[in-house]
Amino acid sequence: MLEKTGVPTPQEIEEAFPSQERLAKGPVAIIECYQNIPCNPCYTACHKEAIKEFEDINDLPQINHDDCNGCGLCIANCPGLAIMVVDSSYSKDEVLIKIPYEFIPLPEEGMIVKGLDRKGKYVCDVKVVKVLKSKTLDRTPIISIAVPRQYMKVIRNFEM
Amino acid sequence: MKQVEILVVGGGPAGLCAAINAAQAGAKVLILERDEKLGGQLIKQTHMFFGSEKQHASVRGIDIARILLDRIHELENIEILVNATVLAIYDDGVVNGEIDGKYVKIKPQKIIVSTGASEKTLAFPNNDLPGIYGAGAVQTLMNVYGVKPGNSVLMLGAGNIGLIVSYQLMQAGVKVKAILDAAPKIGGYLVHASKVRRMGVPIYTGYTVKEAHGNDSLERVTIVELDENWNQVDGTEMDFDVDVLCISVGLSPLGELLWQAGCEMKYVGQLGGFVPVRTEMLETTVEGIFIAGDVCGVEEATSAMVEGYLAGLAAAESLGYEMENLEERRKDYLNQLESLRSGHMGDSIRLGLDKVTVRSEVVKT
Numbered sequence: 001m002l003e004k005t006g007v008p009t010p011q012e013i014e015e016a017f018p019s020q021e022r023l024a025k026g027p028v029a030i031i032e033c034y035q036n037i038p039c040n041p042c043y044t045a046c047h048k049e050a051i052k053e054f055e056d057i058n059d060l061p062q063i064n065h066d067d068c069n070g071c072g073l074c075i076a077n078c079p080g081l082a083i084m085v086v087d088s089s090y091s092k093d094e095v096l097i098k099i100p101y102e103f104i105p106l107p108e109e110g111m112i113v114k115g116l117d118r119k120g121k122y123v124c125d126v127k128v129v130k131v132l133k134s135k136t137l138d139r140t141p142i143i144s145i146a147v148p149r150q151y152m153k154v155i156r157n158f159e160m
Numbered sequence: 161m162k163q164v165e166i167l168v169v170g171g172g173p174a175g176l177c178a179a180i181n182a183a184q185a186g187a188k189v190l191i192l193e194r195d196e197k198l199g200g201q202l203i204k205q206t207h208m209f210f211g212s213e214k215q216h217a218s219v220r221g222i223d224i225a226r227i228l229l230d231r232i233h234e235l236e237n238i239e240i241l242v243n244a245t246v247l248a249i250y251d252d253g254v255v256n257g258e259i260d261g262k263y264v265k266i267k268p269q270k271i272i273v274s275t276g277a278s279e280k281t282l283a284f285p286n287n288d289l290p291g292i293y294g295a296g297a298v299q300t301l302m303n304v305y306g307v308k309p310g311n312s313v314l315m316l317g318a319g320n321i322g323l324i325v326s327y328q329l330m331q332a333g334v335k336v337k338a339i340l341d342a343a344p345k346i347g348g349y350l351v352h353a354s355k356v357r358r359m360g361v362p363i364y365t366g367y368t369v370k371e372a373h374g375n376d377s378l379e380r381v382t383i384v385e386l387d388e389n390w391n392q393v394d395g396t397e398m399d400f401d402v403d404v405l406c407i408s409v410g411l412s413p414l415g416e417l418l419w420q421a422g423c424e425m426k427y428v429g430q431l432g433g434f435v436p437v438r439t440e441m442l443e444t445t446v447e448g449i450f451i452a453g454d455v456c457g458v459e460e461a462t463s464a465m466v467e468g469y470l471a472g473l474a475a476a477e478s479l480g481y482e483m484e485n486l487e488e489r490r491k492d493y494l495n496q497l498e499s500l501r502s503g504h505m506g507d508s509i510r511l512g513l514d515k516v517t518v519r520s521e522v523v524k525t
């Protein structure tokens with residue numbers, strides 16, 4: 001249970017994901033923010049108005065996945081590091097997952113690293129496709145990893 | 161004796177914001193900070209903050225300090241003294257301090273106390289072994305002085321500070337073996353908890369430290385499960401080989417100067433301990449002494465900054481300075497505070513504040 005362990009349940013994860021249909025269309029943000037906390041930068045970061053305006057700063061973020069183009073602007077702006085972008089159109093067998101990663105050393109593109117689940121447990125090896133590190137990301141680099149399709153909703157981290 | 165219009169005691173986010181608003185209104189402000197640097201807790205916070213744009217959300221704490229300091233340095237009527245500890249506030253309004261090793265007397269017209277809070281600790285056998293630290297101390301060592309506190313850590317406390325310091329320890333390459341908390345649920349934000357959990361750190365709720373072991377310094381810690389009456393359950397002990405135990409069991413407001421000045425103080429558990437009775441504009445029961453930040457009740461830097469702005473306005477106004485849009489600004493700050501505290505996470509803060517806030521209607525009659 002999330003409140004006791006910090007690990008969301010499979011159902012909570014399921015609810016954060018959009019429909020298969022939307023996933024098939026390409027990159028989309030997945031927001032795993034399940035608790036009402038005083039925070040709204042995901043909304044202010046989004047230029048596509050995909051995240052609904054907060055009436056109260058404690059609201060849960062509500063995203064309309066159809067308006068989201070997966071640009072990833074919100075990823076490094078979320079202080080909870082609770083947002084990732086998933087591109088399920090990446091290849092036949094793999095999806096591309098873009099996650100924030102604030103550790104050094106950074107991996108290199110092309111490197112094979114260990115894909116971890118939401119408990120930090122090893123799932124399978126994954127390939128680092130892109131390492132994005134720019135000034136606007138403000139020390140929250142975004143790493144794209146290619147993940148076997150069946151682990152799209154399982155892998156959320158990696159280690160080297 | 162040094163004369164000033166407004167004395168700000170403590171240069172954390174609350175004190176800095178108070179100084180900015182008071183100085184912008186035209187008052188001459190003196191900030192005394194006992195540390196060698198301004199910024200308070202912010203200078204250790206390498207993570208992004210929550211809140212909204214007005215409180216610099218998604219900016220890192222250390223960068224918020226820089227933003228505030230840039231504004232402070234633009235204002236000519238703010239004098240800053242560091243390595244300056246305020247020791248006493250007397251009945252006649254005279255303030256004593258130790259500044260760079262010298263004893264100094266100051267006579268301010270108004271005082272804003274923004275001294276923050278201090279860490280609580282916990283009693284268990286051998287809790288005085290070297291290697292057992294407060295989370296704040298570990299953070300200072302690591303993020304201010306670049307010193308690694310040890311190689312493997314057990315974190316006691318799953319509030320925001322325990323979770324964040326665990327994350328920062330991992331960023332510094334230190335192994336965090338587990339996080340435990342006596343409460344049945346994680347107290348900090350769940351997004352922070354998930355962040356350390358997916359790095360492989362287990363979180364044990366409903367556990368406490370039974371005993372620490374070691375000869376010259378910490379070598380091992382035994383933890384034990386608690387039942388619903390918070391009694392230790394025999395047979396549930398677990399051992400961790402660690403050289404650091406980090407204690408993060410909450411903060412209590414640093415109100416000594418307010419006690420001494422004769423402000424009415426009340427014990428309010430939800431706010432972390434003894435806190436001063438105050439008006440909505442943050443004036444204590446002693447006229448001319450204002451408060452802002454964690455000393456009013458342990459909260460967040462977001463609310464500390466807004467309280468600072470509010471206290472700065474109030475202190476300047478009480479000196480007769482006229483400000484444009486005063487009512488509007490005041491309302492905006494009060495609204496920001498209300499909104500930051502409106503959610504479920506603010507429930508206990510609101511309850512606590514109700515016990516010590518004298519609403520303006522009452523003040524007027």
Ligand SMILES: Cc1cc2nc3c(=O)[nH]c(=O)nc-3n(C[C@H](O)[C@H](O)[C@H](O)COP(=O)(O)OP(=O)(O)OC[C@H]3O[C@@H](n4cnc5c(N)ncnc54)[C@H](O)[C@@H]3O)c2cc1C
Binds near residue numbers: 172194200201321
């Ligand atoms: C690990 C950690 C993580 C945190 N994360 C967040 C976060 O993500 N978001 C958030 O909003 N908040 C966060 N906070 C909380 C935030 O840092 C505090 O709420 C905030 O700093 C309180 O501001 P303050 O100005 O009241 O006190 P402080 O920042 O503590 O400043 C008080 C200052 O007063 C000085 N002082 C004390 N006594 C005297 C004296 N007698 N004479 C002179 N000077 C004195 C101190 O040296 C200090 O500089 C975090 C805190 C910690 C410890």
Ligand code: SF4
Binds near residue numbers: 028074
């Ligand atoms: S990925 Fe881009 S479009 Fe989608 S929610 Fe985030 S910022 Fe908005």
Ligand code: SF4
Binds near residue numbers: 081
């Ligand atoms: S920015 Fe992140 S933590 Fe804040 S509300 Fe949005 S998703 Fe949640």
